[in-house]
Amino acid sequence: MDSKGFSRLLAAASSAGLDGLVLVPGPNLFYLTGLSFHLSERPVVAFLFRDRPPLLVLPTLEASKIECLTGGWRAFTYSDEEGYETAFQNAVAMLGLTGGVVGVEALRARFLEVSLLERYLPAARLTPAEDVLAQLRMRKTSAELSAMRRAVAVTETALKRTMDSVQAGMTERAVAAALKIELLRAGADGMSFEPIVAAGPNAALSHATPGERPIQAGEPIVVDCGAMVDGYAADITRTFSIGPLEGEMAHVYHVVRAANEAGRAAVRPGVPAEAVDQAARTVIETAGYGPQFTHRTGHGLGLEVHEPPYIVAGNRRLLEPGMTFTIEPGIYLPGVGGVRIEDDVVVTESGGESLTTFPRTEYTRR
Numbered sequence: 001m002d003s004k005g006f007s008r009l010l011a012a013a014s015s016a017g018l019d020g021l022v023l024v025p026g027p028n029l030f031y032l033t034g035l036s037f038h039l040s041e042r043p044v045v046a047f048l049f050r051d052r053p054p055l056l057v058l059p060t061l062e063a064s065k066i067e068c069l070t071g072g073w074r075a076f077t078y079s080d081e082e083g084y085e086t087a088f089q090n091a092v093a094m095l096g097l098t099g100g101v102v103g104v105e106a107l108r109a110r111f112l113e114v115s116l117l118e119r120y121l122p123a124a125r126l127t128p129a130e131d132v133l134a135q136l137r138m139r140k141t142s143a144e145l146s147a148m149r150r151a152v153a154v155t156e157t158a159l160k161r162t163m164d165s166v167q168a169g170m171t172e173r174a175v176a177a178a179l180k181i182e183l184l185r186a187g188a189d190g191m192s193f194e195p196i197v198a199a200g201p202n203a204a205l206s207h208a209t210p211g212e213r214p215i216q217a218g219e220p221i222v223v224d225c226g227a228m229v230d231g232y233a234a235d236i237t238r239t240f241s242i243g244p245l246e247g248e249m250a251h252v253y254h255v256v257r258a259a260n261e262a263g264r265a266a267v268r269p270g271v272p273a274e275a276v277d278q279a280a281r282t283v284i285e286t287a288g289y290g291p292q293f294t295h296r297t298g299h300g301l302g303l304e305v306h307e308p309p310y311i312v313a314g315n316r317r318l319l320e321p322g323m324t325f326t327i328e329p330g331i332y333l334p335g336v337g338g339v340r341i342e343d344d345v346v347v348t349e350s351g352g353e354s355l356t357t358f359p360r361t362e363y364t365r366r
Contacts, residue, residue: 006032006071009136010050016132019100020049022117026108027303028133030231035065043084043112047095055091057084085116092120103129134308139322144232144302145346148324149355151188151234152344154227156358158182159236168217168242172197172210175223183227192226192233192305203239203338206295206330218246220253220337226305233305235326236356237342252289252331253339257360259283259329260341263297263311267327267345267352273315280329281313289331298326301344323347324355 009032013021023029023046025037037044037058044062047055053072058065060077074094078087102121104114106128117126140148162179176197183191198208200219208222215221224237245253263280277297284293298311301324309317311325328342343356 006048006054009132010048012132012135013048013103013129014050016103016129017101018103018127018129018132019097020047020052021103021129021132022047022105022109022113024105024109024113026105027231027307028105028108028137031137031303033069035069036231037062037065039108039110042080043088043116045088045091045113045116047091049095049097052095055095057087057091059084088116089120097121097124099123099125101125101127103127103132105133106130130308137302138300138308139320140302140324140346141322145322145324145355147230147232148234148302148344148346151192151227151229151232152236152355154183154186154188154229155225155234155236156356157186158188158227159223159225159238159358161186163223163238163240166215166221166240166242169214171212171214172199172202172208173212175215175221176210179223179225183225186227188227188229189231190228192228192235196222196224196237198222198338200337201335204332204334204336206332206338206340215242217242218244220245220249220339222338222340224340224342231303233301233303234344234356235301235305235342236344236358237328237330237340238358238360239339239341248333249337249339252333255284255287255289256329256331256339256341259293260327260343260360263327263329264343264345264352264354267319267347269319269321269347269349271319273309273311273317273319273325274313276319276327277311277313277315280327284329284331292331292333293329294332295330298328298342300325319347321347321349 025039042059045057076087076091078084197210199215199221203220203222221240226235259280266276266279280297296312300307330340332338
């Protein structure tokens with residue numbers, strides 16, 4: 001991010017009543033600096049305060065990473081022998097802070113980082129900074145969208161290759177393993193999350209873990225996966241079967257597909273996020289399966305596989321061009337099976353565009 005970007009961030013922080021921000025390794029620090037660090041026993045902490053140079057506390061073995069940074073960054077390094085406390089204390093001393101309101105990443109900062117802040121900034125009030133950071137990241141740039149399109153293309157290629165080879169008798173775990181290999185072969189830097197492969201009764205668990213159960217003909221196979229490419233995530237779910245779906249599941253599939261279509265059709269600028277949820281949910285409720293739709297319709301997508309905006313009842317945030325999120329209605333019948341169809345969408349100036357193009361019609365293996 002350039003100096004103007006930092007200025008926008010600090011201005012947003014100031015408007016939210018924050019004197020500055022403290023970041024740890026993860027998507028926000030990557031977004032601001034392009035740097036990736038492991039979250040480990042060696043803390044990495046960035047300090048961003050108005051009218052002060054940005055500071056970074058990091059281990060000496062990582063110091064070469066900051067050579068590419070512009071904007072007057074100052075580094076405070078430490079060796080394993082020295083430990084990190086002196087570097088942290090020196091960084092805080094250079095900032096000259098005696099108190100104030102400091103925004104921290106409530107969903108990422110650990111007890112380790114928080115305890116250091118409390119020790120060396122005892123007069124400061126720590127408060128969550130997620131809303132400020134979300135405002136910066138929710139509207140994707142053209143470069144970010146290009147990365148997401150690449151992630152989607154890789155994911156769809158891997159998903160097709162995998163499912164084209166699935167046969168009855170293969171276990172969920174074997175399919176998940178094959179999918180991981182295909183994601184890497186297709187060009188993924190890594191996975192957005194561990195793939196979900198859930199068949200038969202297991203498909204009624206929205207976040208099932210692949211197991212050793214053999215897949216049978218005629219039952220639903222829910223596959224949820226995503227590639228990471230250039231730091232950005234894809235997240236796609238399709239429901240497959242070997243041969244036609246049997247019984248009630250065939251009807252459920254068509255209801256979920258209609259709900260997915262209704263959700264995507266509701267996407268446009270100026271619409272509250274909850275209206276997209278309601279559009280998809282109404283289709284499922286009208287079909288009599290309201291209680292079996294047990295999660296929100298979608299979640300934001302980008303550097304994280306779950307980020308704002310959340311497509312859920314009660315979220316009145318108005319959609320804006322550049323926002324990206326999933327549309328993933330599902331119906332889950334305990335002991336029987338489930339169906340979920342998930343697409344990644346972006347809000348455009350005039351409506352919405354699905355970044356995902358994988359077929360949504362019933363996809364079967366003969």
